[in-house]
Amino acid sequence: MLLGKKRERDVEIPSASLSDIVFLLLIFFLVTTAIDTEKGLDLVLPPPGDIEIKIPKKNITNLLVNASGQVLLDNELVDIRDISRIIKDKIYENNLLVVSLKTDKETKFEDYIRVLDQLKKAEAKRISIAEPEED
Amino acid sequence: MKFQKKTKVNATIPTASMPDIIFMLLIFFMVATVFKQYSGLKVKVPAASMIQKIPGSKRHVVTIWVNKENQVICDDVVIKKISDLRNVVYQKRVADPQIILALKIDKNVQMGFVNKVHQELRKASALKVNYNARPGEL
Numbered sequence: 349m350l351l352g353k354k355r356e357r358d359v360e361i362p363s364a365s366l367s368d369i370v371f372l373l374l375i376f377f378l379v380t381t382a383i384d385t386e387k388g389l390d391l392v393l394p395p396p397g398d399i400e401i402k403i404p405k406k407n408i409t410n411l412l413v414n415a416s417g418q419v420l421l422d423n424e425l426v427d428i429r430d431i432s433r434i435i436k437d438k439i440y441e442n443n444l445l446v447v448s449l450k451t452d453k454e455t456k457f458e459d460y461i462r463v464l465d466q467l468k469k470a471e472a473k474r475i476s477i478a479e480p481e482e483d
Numbered sequence: 484m485k486f487q488k489k490t491k492v493n494a495t496i497p498t499a500s501m502p503d504i505i506f507m508l509l510i511f512f513m514v515a516t517v518f519k520q521y522s523g524l525k526v527k528v529p530a531a532s533m534i535q536k537i538p539g540s541k542r543h544v545v546t547i548w549v550n551k552e553n554q555v556i557c558d559d560v561v562i563k564k565i566s567d568l569r570n571v572v573y574q575k576r577v578a579d580p581q582i583i584l585a586l587k588i589d590k591n592v593q594m595g596f597v598n599k600v601h602q603e604l605r606k607a608s609a610l611k612v613n614y615n616a617r618p619g620e621l
Contacts, residue, residue: 371505387534388615396605451594458529458590468533
């Protein structure tokens with residue numbers, strides 16, 4: 349007598365397309381991964397030639413950085429870390445403010461970047477880079 | 484009596500060639516990805532907090548290294564005289580007008596020399612620069 353034998357059902361997840369899914373993932377990561385991301389502070393240099401743009405004196409703030417990394421902001425000695433706060437206040441008062449950043453010939457690049465970083469922090473858009481005087 | 488027999492339509496998308504398509508895609512992206520890497524110079528870039536990624540594709544980035552001995556390399560060209568930088572950058576700019584210059588300048592370089600680099604870049608009309616920096620404290 350044949351009893352109702354229970355047939356074993358095939359319960360398998362189809363794995364034929366697994367490799368394809370893996371390849372898709374691979375491609376996704378290939379596209380999205382940026383290898384060795386270069387990061388830095390961006391700046392736009394003035395165009396060539398000596399074009400003088402007249403800026404009213406009240407819209408200019410002078411930043412002088414000397415060879416030992418001291419900063420003079422409108423003839424007052426300030427700490428580098430305070431620059432962003434002061435400039436932010438100044439921009440808030442006058443949003444046409446142009447920050448003129450002048451360095452000494454012997455100023456270290458590191459100090460220049462620190463000051464520029466502060467200006468970026470203060471969201472200063474109008475930055476003018478004055479060239480160090482040649483002797 | 485003959486009933487019309489409903490034929491079962493085999494409704495599957497043929498997947499036999501899917502691996503081939505995926506390989507094609509893989510190869511396409513492998514070819515299209517830019518792995519531009521120049522050896523450059525050994526520099527210690529300064530730290531900054533407000534750093535951001537260079538916008539756009541790496542394709543348009545020209546890297547200039549300046550180390551603390553004031554040696555200059557632009558992508559893979561050694562610049563012997565600083566006044567040669569103008570031509571090198573200018574030619575790159577002619578080939579691709581939207582270049583961005585990534586400046587990898589050592590933190591101990593003096594601003595007098597950085598300014599010379601600036602002037603050369605201005606003369607080459609390559610105005611978009613990005614000072615490479617590592618994330619760090621203020």
